[in-house]
Amino acid sequence: xxxxxxxxxxxxxVVLVFxxxxxxIYNVFTYxxxxxxGEEMQAKSITLSEYLPFDEDSKIVKLDSDFKLxxxxxxxxxxxxxxxxxxxxxxxxxPEDSVSFNGTDFTEDxxxxxxxxxxxxxxxxxxxxDIAICVSPSAEQLAYAEEKGAxxxxxxxxxxxxxxxxxxxxxxDSLTCEEVRGIYAGExxxxxxxxxxxxxxxxxxxxxxxxxxxxxxNFMGDTPIKKxxxxxxGSAIGFSFRFYVEGIVEDGNVKMLSLDGVYPDRENIKNGxxxxxxxxxxxxxxxxxxxxxxxxxxxxxSEEGQSIVEGTGYTGIE
Amino acid sequence: xxDKVFYRVLAVVLALCVLFTAGMVGYTVYAHxxxxxxxxxAGEK
Numbered sequence: 026x027x028x029x030x031x032x033x034x035x036x037x038x039v040v041l042v043f044x045x046x047x048x049x050i051y052n053v054f055t056y057x058x059x060x061x062x063g064e065e066m067q068a069k070s071i072t073l074s075e076y077l078p079f080d081e082d083s084k085i086v087k088l089d090s091d092f093k094l095x096x097x098x099x100x101x102x103x104x105x106x107x108x109x110x111x112x113x114x115x116x117x118x119x120p121e122d123s124v125s126f127n128g129t130d131f132t133e134d135x136x137x138x139x140x141x142x143x144x145x146x147x148x149x150x151x152x153x154x155d156i157a158i159c160v161s162p163s164a165e166q167l168a169y170a171e172e173k174g175a176x177x178x179x180x181x182x183x184x185x186x187x188x189x190x191x192x193x194x195x196x197x198d199s200l201t202c203e204e205v206r207g208i209y210a211g212e213x214x215x216x217x218x219x220x221x222x223x224x225x226x227x228x229x230x231x232x233x234x235x236x237x238x239x240x241x242x243n244f245m246g247d248t249p250i251k252k253x254x255x256x257x258x259g260s261a262i263g264f265s266f267r268f269y270v271e272g273i274v275e276d277g278n279v280k281m282l283s284l285d286g287v288y289p290d291r292e293n294i295k296n297g298x299x300x301x302x303x304x305x306x307x308x309x310x311x312x313x314x315x316x317x318x319x320x321x322x323x324x325x326x327s328e329e330g331q332s333i334v335e336g337t338g339y340t341g342i343e
Numbered sequence: 344x345x346d347k348v349f350y351r352v353l354a355v356v357l358a359l360c361v362l363f364t365a366g367m368v369g370y371t372v373y374a375h376x377x378x379x380x381x382x383x384x385a386g387e388k
Contacts, residue, residue, distance in 0.1 A: 029344065032344060032349045035349075035353065036352065036353060036356055039353065039356055039357060039360065040356060040360065043360035043361075043363070043364060046364060047363065047364055047367050050364070050367050050368065050371065051367065052388070054371045054375075055367065055370065055371045055374065056386050056388065057378075057383055057386035057387060057388075058371060058374040058375040058378040058382070058383060058386065059374060059378075059382075059386065060374060060377075060378070060382070061382045061385060061386070062379070062382065066379075067377065067378075067379070070379070190380070190381065190384055191384060192384050192385065192387040194387070195387075229380045229383060229384070231380060260387060261383060261384050261387065262384075263380035263381065263383065263384050264380065265380060265381060270381060274379075274381050276381055276382070276385045278384075278385035278386075278387075279381055279384050279385050
């Protein structure tokens with residue numbers, strides 16, 4: 026009987042050791058990377074079905090415009106963060122049967138498409154789409170356009186703050202632009218060097234060609250970005266666009282940092298005090314022969330189009 | 344139980360625990376490759 030007790034104790038001990046090991050792995054590593062916002066959000070960076078045009082429950086700005094396109098509809102695509110804008114444009118101007126969504130993606134014949142920034146720039150150059158709503162392209166995307174002989178036209182239709190983010194528990198609320206450049210260049214190793222806790226800084230980056238990664242590269246200028254500067258045990262800094270953080274993801278566990286003492290709200294974007302404001306462009310090929318492309322972009326710059334940009338949560342062009 | 348049975352049971356339990364741990368590590372690596380910047384920052388403890 027005593028032997029049986031020892032054997033059971035040994036088995037229970039093994040299970041407990043592994044349970045503790047797995048609990049530690051979960052707490053330290055898995056919890057940080059677990060998918061928080063649903064599978065669609067994870068796969069596409071935005072839940073397309075929440076911002077569909079011609080849908081009663083859609084979160085987009087609904088506007089009944091007198092300007093309507095009925096034929097030769099430009100195929101429109103763009104960045105995840107800007108999808109609520111171009112979906113609202115389509116809702117205001119296109120006929121309802123021009124958009125087809127199969128529950129996961131837009132079908133090939135749909136005038137509204139979504140392939141995020143990288144796909145949209147490729148689509149414009151390849152001639153698969155007519156208008157892309159994006160921020161500035163990467164050097165690689167411009168090189169691809171040049172290689173294919175595509176001259177791209179960029180029409181600013183709005184503005185948005187490029188923001189840096191930390192966890193809400195991080196005591197640092199404000200950094201200077203030079204400090205942020207220093208972090209991404211690898212000059213600062215710990216938050217304590219910047220007035221925070223003695224935790225390692227993990228400087229997160231995104232895939233090349235994404236809109237926000239291109240914005241980071243532009244922000245860094247000639248300063249090289251240190252690669253693989255990530256840490257599980259420290260505290261991270263990342264970046265995005267203001268409305269994507271505040272209006273789309275809406276995660277209360279992150280906070281946006283002030284830069285040079287200025288918080289990235291709409292007032293500070295409008296009055297020009299926030300230091301990093303990016304243009305939102307309607308991009309098209311100069312040799313696009315569809316006359317509705319320029320007509321549609323002109324409408325985006327009209328009072329109605331700009332009211333959609335502002336109503337969605339971005340800042341219009343004054 | 345006899346030693347032979349005990350060691351067999353122990354081997355099975357160990358194998359299951361190792362498999363579960365490997366699954367946890369594999370999922371973590373996969374999720375790390377695919378997680379968003381905002382989600383990663385929000386998940387800090």
